[in-house]
Amino acid sequence: MKLMVLKLLAFVFLWLWWSTCIHVKAENDRLKPGDSLNFSQSLISKSGKYSTIIFRILDEDEYHLGIQSKDKNFDWVEIRKPFSKDYEFLSLNTSGVLKIESRYGKKPIILYSPPQAINNTMAILLDTGNFVLQQLHPNGTNTLLWQSFDYPSTLIPTMKLGVNHKTGHQWVLVSSLTDLVLNPGAFSLEWEPKGQELVIRRRGKVCWQSGKLRNNRFEYIPEEAQRMLKYTIVSNGDEDSFSFNSTNDKLTPRWSFSRSGRLSCNEGYVKADLCYGYNNTGGCQRWQDLPKCRNPGDLFVKKTLFPDYENVTFEMNPAFGYSDCEASCWSNCSCDGFSALWVNETGCTFYHWNSSKNFVDTSVAGVELYMLENTGNITPHNGTKRWIWLSAVIATTLLIIFLSILCLLKKRKYLGQEKKRKEMVMKMPHSTICDGLSSIEDFGNVFKKGHELNVFDYTLVMMATNGFSSENKLGQGGFGPVYKGILPTGQEVAVKRLSKTSTQGIMEFKNELTLICELQHMNLVQLLGCCIHEEEKILIYEYMPNKSLDFYLFDSSRSKLLDWNKRFNIIEGIAQGLLYLHKYSRLKVVHRDLKASVIP
Known part of the structure; x- marks a missing residue:
């Protein structure tokens, strides 16, 4: 309840700031060399669809530079560079350096600095929502130096996932640590060019795959989340990338991560937060062994409780968010639940119930706690409905034959891989690693x-x-x-x-x-x-x-x-x-x- 009030206060603060701040005229969508933009003002794209904004979370003295759409959605946040209230200007100097400056002489926060001084640069907020820094040439062409789309916090049309082979830069959508701490979290959405599919990684391990793209649709993304999307796949010497566009000019589709790994896709979402490492439904991948004390169907369910504080341990780690607490509790057989330790949802409080489970379930007040419960079989994802139908009509005998063949093929593949590995080791007899x-x-x-x-x-x-x-x-x-x-x-x-x-x-x-x-x-x-x-x-x-x-x-x-x-x-x-x-x-x-x- 307390956390909900704090979130509401944060929203009210942000709305009041936005409604009372002074905006630069709509045609002022750019910074020229030597220009500075006071943070009481905003750059606004030509169509008026996007504008720059400075905001903070709750009462923390950490501000963020973001790009906000007309419908008040944040489409880009420079989450890796929070700054204090002493920083008041966004500037582009005559050497091509784009930076956030303080009038008190503090060291500036550099968004982009060229290897050597560059003349004729310009920073422009485009109607796509992309904030770009360009070098202008006398013949009318320009060279892209930096762009906000390279660091997405929300995926919108024309943003890319993949890799730029020219620069080595990888386009990755990363979740925030918590809803109140915008530091990089545990989950990342990436484009896998070899498999031609999207993957979600948790701390580097694949926990979900979209399935291959067929007829402009991914198998394990709900149809309602894809119905107004058109995908673009690029694979050449310059880049391997994935992007999407909208088939409805009046709507802007958005993909964003929650702290628990849930990928929201407009009217639908991917339940990657239900990929507990042992199940493989709806695109989930098996990335860990099931602990002996856990059973298929065990999930952490959100409760509002008055817990028994006699059986509690704390993990005071500000780099821990929801996903880290969940993973720690999951692997600890004596852990029955967890909650956030601090108001900003970082740190972990682990609960160990005694035989009587001293807690009171209430929907009015208490602690927001995630309690381990067995919900039975995990409900398959919408994208797997056809497999339910197939499993209902396939005879038991055919299923046994199929599984036997699959096991045989896996065993043969494993033996082949083991043979190749041994041959590789024999070719390098002096290597200890x-x-x-x-x-x-x-x-x-x-x-x-x-x-x-x-x-x-x-x-x-x-x-x-x-x-x-x-x-x-x-x-x-x-x-x-x-x-x-x-x-x-x-x-x-x-x-x-x-x-x-x-x-x-x-x-x-x-x-x-x-x-x-x-x-x-x-x-x-x-x-x-x-x-x-x-x-x-x-x-x-x-x-x-x-x-x-x-x-x-x-x-x-x-x-x-x-x-x-x-x-x-x-x-x-x-x-x-x-x-x-x-x-x-x-x-x-x-x-x-x-x-x-x-x-x-």
């Missing part, structure tokens, strides 16, 4: 035995680097591109991504990991961890914000910052690092590529 690459957990266990090495989840790396976006790219090395990333803890990191065209294989990757783990010195950049996902091989290093020595040494103005004392300290540090590599490290290393650009 290739045999364990079937799962990231096995990979991590091997390295944690002898090294202080973190193994990062691929979804976390994607979110940290904004999907390996071009604006996060720091440079290009022999290993591949290097990106700046920000972990959920706020720590800045440098992410080295092995190029798919690189000849470096798993042996070279393993050798580099082993070598760097053995080299620990205050004058060497520290390796924080690694990540392996399918063909991706990634290294995560500490981030060096001051760039490399050549940035200062070979610039006439910046070189003046290096007085003799600083130069002497730099020389001494280089000498100490080389002496360690050449003489005192456990592995003797001869550095043959010493130059200013590799000295942070």
